[in-house]
Amino acid sequence: MRIALAQINPTVGDITANTTKHLDFIARAKRQGATLVVFPELSLLGYPPKDLLLKSQLVTDSLNALRRIAGEVHGIDVIVGYADRNSQPIGRPLHNAVALLRDGQIHSRHFKTLLPTYDVFDESRYFEPGPINETENLVRVGDVTAGLSVCEDLWNDEKLIARRLYHQNPIADLNAAGAQILINASASPFVLGKHDFRLQLFGEQVRRFNKPLVYVNQVGGNDELIFDGNSHVLDATGNVIAQAKDFEEDLLIVDLDGFSPSPKGDSDLSSPTGATPVGEGRGEGRSAQSAMRHPPSSSPLIHPHATGLESIYKALVLGLQDYVRKCGFKTVVLGLSGGIDSALTAAIAAHALGPDRVTGVAMPSRYSSDHSIEDARLLAANLGTHFHLVPIDALHAAYEKTLYPTFAQVADAISGGTTGKDPTRPDPAADLTDQNLQARMRGATLMAFSNRFNHLLLTTGNKSEIATGYCTLYGDMCGGLAVISDVPKTTVWALSRWINEHFKKELIPWRSIEKVPSAELKPNQTDQDSLPPYETLDAILHRYIEEEKGAAEIVADGFDAATVNRVIKLIDRSEYKRRQAAPGLKVTSRAFGFGRRMPIAQNYVQTVP
């Protein structure tokens, strides 16, 4: 049997464009002689549609689109992901569903059983689980009985998942009901190391049930989430028979042979003996078992190897590209400080969009060093982007003149006029005020470029500074997309070095990589005046944010208690900034944003003596 894996990049909610894409991939699969073509989870709507699912009209429109596609299906079977209405009077109003389209009709409808409701997933908010009886998810395709499942249904292996969340195991049920082959329509977002974990997890599943697996994942960026594709076929021993591209659309065609035309339920006859990838796509044939390193929840981003860096780079390029395109922008603008964060962001943007669509703006203040402007200019030249120099000295002077006399009056009034302070001499609050003002002048300047020329503004903060609040709300946090907000500073350096090495030229100025990091908002400032060394900071952040370890556990890992307490306090106290941050591309198992939902007005304190 020849199966086509349609690894598509849908736009969320764009039912018209997604319908066209389905018809295109179906036609291509048919031309290649496929018996069956399988699309990802919720392929008609794009994943995740979030609260668009609460719009009844959207569900109606997508059901109409499903019927329209079905009407054009002849001579091939098609499995499409969509949202169906729950026909029962009790329970949530929708199912996360796949339909089998055949002979111009919707042949059958099948519902997802396990609904992820953690991290970035909210499926219990929308969907009623599928039937307990998994025989409803068996279909005959060609001469084979296929067991259909959707994404999470496959992620319930007792050996690898730390805690079984679910009381059911749909794959075991499908197997018991007589499935000869497992087909999983998925929308599984990228996390560093996750594809290797998938291969191990799915390998365990196919070996346990001695059934091959066809796994079709979505590809593309949708807001914070980047779907890596990597659709593949495993044989019943867990070997990768064929694998689609990563971070690109693909139509992977695979011949699965050796299925006896067995009656349904006769699983003894259902061991396939071989399978061959054909046509588009790659067959890598690597073993799932040997490729496994670690589950994503414990994969430290600190010092990842080159393969990991390449996958982060590809993910960020795709995430940026799709966010810009799907939001209807053509061009981006960003501030270039001469530092490493803006340099890395610019390099990713130039790769994603082409350098002609990227505008860099250097905005030196009275505290900027000469090398800042030089490095920003060199970066733009190396990448081939547009570049503007807009000094903010006149703005800075205007703010001082406008605000500081009033501030001096108010400060005097508060202290009863007895301070006798020189109002131009900074105290800590005045110092912080002045630093934030500079960042906000730059933010307003960049937003003016955005408004005037319809550029999307990219914000350039990394995970370490967003974690600790080492950033200015409405200042350097301005922007429609936070490209590297899930990349810790130590990985920013590693990724920048990797880019220069991979492309074999100095795209990112070496001096930007090697200089001591500084916000340059007052004389002789460095990040380490305010923060622990980044190696230490990132190691603590990883434990606190991604691993959800408590203060005592982190100290037990060998860190200084005072430093741990200080870092945790910085993180907890910066929640109000992150609440107003731009959406950021997720590459770790726990990013800030939608998948981490913290109260602001709270006072949970954990400190270690």
Add this chain to the structure above:
Amino acid sequence: MRIALAQINPTVGDITANTTKHLDFIARAKRQGATLVVFPELSLLGYPPKDLLLKSQLVTDSLNALRRIAGEVHGIDVIVGYADRNSQPIGRPLHNAVALLRDGQIHSRHFKTLLPTYDVFDESRYFEPGPINETENLVRVGDVTAGLSVCEDLWNDEKLIARRLYHQNPIADLNAAGAQILINASASPFVLGKHDFRLQLFGEQVRRFNKPLVYVNQVGGNDELIFDGNSHVLDATGNVIAQAKDFEEDLLIVDLDGFSPSPKGDSDLSSPTGATPVGEGRGEGRSAQSAMRHPPSSSPLIHPHATGLESIYKALVLGLQDYVRKCGFKTVVLGLSGGIDSALTAAIAAHALGPDRVTGVAMPSRYSSDHSIEDARLLAANLGTHFHLVPIDALHAAYEKTLYPTFAQVADAISGGTTGKDPTRPDPAADLTDQNLQARMRGATLMAFSNRFNHLLLTTGNKSEIATGYCTLYGDMCGGLAVISDVPKTTVWALSRWINEHFKKELIPWRSIEKVPSAELKPNQTDQDSLPPYETLDAILHRYIEEEKGAAEIVADGFDAATVNRVIKLIDRSEYKRRQAAPGLKVTSRAFGFGRRMPIAQNYVQTVP
């Protein structure tokens, strides 16, 4: 039996302070001779704790606090809300629980069955449902068998809820198992009209099962959510026997009599004949049935009556007060434009904190009218707040000088130098750029006040403008709390008039209420240049946002198709602004923010021809 309803205002995560508060209320209840004191849902943690629940140490700390409280409980029974660990190897790791504390011990533990996962609620993210067998939630208290439930467990009446979400009905099960009285620990946030709906819903429940109800709700503001209290006791016919204060902490003491010391399960003997409120709290004795008007989902905010306006006012005052206090601030600052939105926000802040803790800043530009400054000054005088005048002309000029030559160059380069345009003459993009710049100068100015004097900045946008994007990101959207972001413009007017009438003086200048609304960012601008009349706009917004109606349904309600299409497009295209908005106090059934989760990079279009 004398029962105490401990309507407390906990701070989320502040286990130490919440423990002290529990011990204080227990002591007070004991002094009043109560047999039992009941606290709200998750009372030890404050509701909602959100992802703090993922911190294992927090669960440990709160279990220790529970044991500590239990150790001090003698001569009274205590029901406390807390998060318990799931002792089973499968399922989510926590239960939403209440414990009965007695004789220095944790006597028994009971788990919530129905876990709301919609709107602002995410309980399936954290909790495993309680046991199917509700006999586990029966306890003997005094000589009565009480059936314990938690919040949503009570919200499952077939007659009143449009769709039954749940397959279980814990209250029916408790009744069948022999409960003589129903006790519900709750954390039910304020929505206009919701308390009347509660009375009707709970009235249906008690009449159906012929059992009295003790309902204990949390009070206080926690981020977006405002809990109104309104704890109460219903007799078995649905009459309100006693009701606690709204929007304040309260300890309500009620004597429930007429329970025969019946054996468990003998429900025929369990009809109480009378009950008397005593001590603190009010006994209003109004009938739940007659008090009911409408369920919250269909309560239009347009032209609400005085009772509704008063409840919104009290909610916003409490929400602001608690956000400021629980975030550790003492004072607030806000921009005063002379318009109605900032005037209403200032009045709420002055009431919540005292006028001496409020600073208003008028920031006129070259486009501000004289009456803007006069009205801002009059407002501050009427309320007694601090007031500063900071004209932004010099900032505006500095931005023009800094940016516009570069913009003219870039525009020329794009057009090949052939436009011949006067760069000082605005085209639409330049015009919008200039308007946004003015708003951002003001945002930076206010944030400088915030940084310099440790004021929390309040943002003043109403729901109509945040819905349509008639506001500037990083400009007038700057702020830590959006006080009236869930109040539509027509209600802003009604609430302002109500304040002047209720307090019998011109707190808000009448001219601010009566003037034609304008952003004053260019000459002769009014809101209605860009938006439909507010009466029409708010009516469409209510249908689209709160009622989730589609374009065709709204047109069928009698609105012009072109206007409906335009408003929906404005709403959908402004999602990126709302993603970065400050948390806003929720007073309607669907506020922007945490309870409305929309993708940004999406393209679902519904238009009506």
